[in-house]
Amino acid sequence: MDNRDCFIGEEELNIYLDGELGVSRKEALDQHLKSCRICSLRYEIASELKSKLRVAASADRAPDWLKYRIKARLEEGSRLGTSGFWGFLMHLLGTRPLIPVGAAGVLGIAFLMAIFISPTRNETAPLVTDMVQEHYEYLEGPPPDGIMSDNLHEINQWIATNAGIDFALSSERGLPSLRGACAILDHEDTIGWVGFNYLEKKVSLFMTKGRKDELFGQRNRILHDFSVFSGKCTDMSYALWHSGGVTCVLVGDLPEEKLIELADLII
């Protein structure tokens, strides 16, 4: 053990260990390691450590319940035909259950409005257009009369009236009475809107797409009534929940936990 200043650096030995060294250099090291006790021991130390790491991690097994849960979510998504963004949200119902709610989304609307109206609205485009485009095919049936208008002027008026915290929150039979709100995204000739409304304890989410001039000539349709989800998609966090016929969604570029804090405030 007299030559401790061998010419092989540790970084190069690492690359050799990982099998990433060039052919000629590898051959040189092959030869050297056969004759140099110091380097062969240094190599053995690194190699054994790598091997120990692999062995230590090889015993890990996903719990059975986790496998079943993932499979169930995937199957559910397939069965419902919701494998896109919305399916993703639906799957998350089981993975990240939120607290049950008894009220609906004033701040959610504020968020939506802030996002669409603020200078950062373009960052929202992928989220909303994804939602709209991917799930357009699942729109079915006309909305019940009186829940949502399909008149542009009326909707704009409604937004102006009900934007953000300007929501009616009068207590009615012990439940908050929400009138609803709507957000509009005008992006490359595609317009989408997300809205919810509380009327007779029923809230539904509406989405559609199309050119602005065409969109409001059509009747908008119910997409789905849904439950509780939270997560992150296309760089935007969302928190979405449903309870007692009330649905609320928060979408924003804040961290997810911040959105959930806000959801807690609403609840």
Place this chain on the structure above:
Amino acid sequence: MEIVAESKALRFEKEAFIYLDILFGMALRLTRNQSEAEDLIQETFLRAFRFYERFENGSNCRAWLTKIMTNLFINEYNRKKSMPDMIRLDDGVEYYLYEKICETDYIENPNYGVEWIYRNLLDDDIRRLLANLPDEFRTSIILCDIQGFSYAEVAEATNVTIGTVKSRLFRARQKLQKGLWEWATATGYALKGCMSG
């Protein structure tokens, strides 16, 4: 429509689920937390399923899933931290463990020292050493040493250059060797080894 969707789920299950255990182990090592690992693995599979149409048949499904998981971990789980990991870029001593062993009575035959330390090193000890690494280093070690990825694949999965991968691995292994020696000293195996050597 339903048939197509079912077929997609079956194909996905057949192709991706065989890697569930491997990826779960990786999630455990990345997050260092059972419940976060469960969340991470679920999000990974759900996201993969969502974008399954974009996965090219015949390409490496494990690498694809690993990239999704790594990106999720880097982009989302790390954001939850109030403070990022502080990586102290101290100049490590080359061949740390070797040098330390040679500073002991093992100098006449360091092979004994290496053998003695590794023989007594349990899986839990090595997991703890790994868990103590900063995220970037730990991710590189997990992908390269545990998952067996090439430098190019690690670079692709972690969105860094191959040079950065090499550097991270180098430093990570230095820190692991240092931790290993500290463990051997604390547990007395270094001392026992000296006496028996």
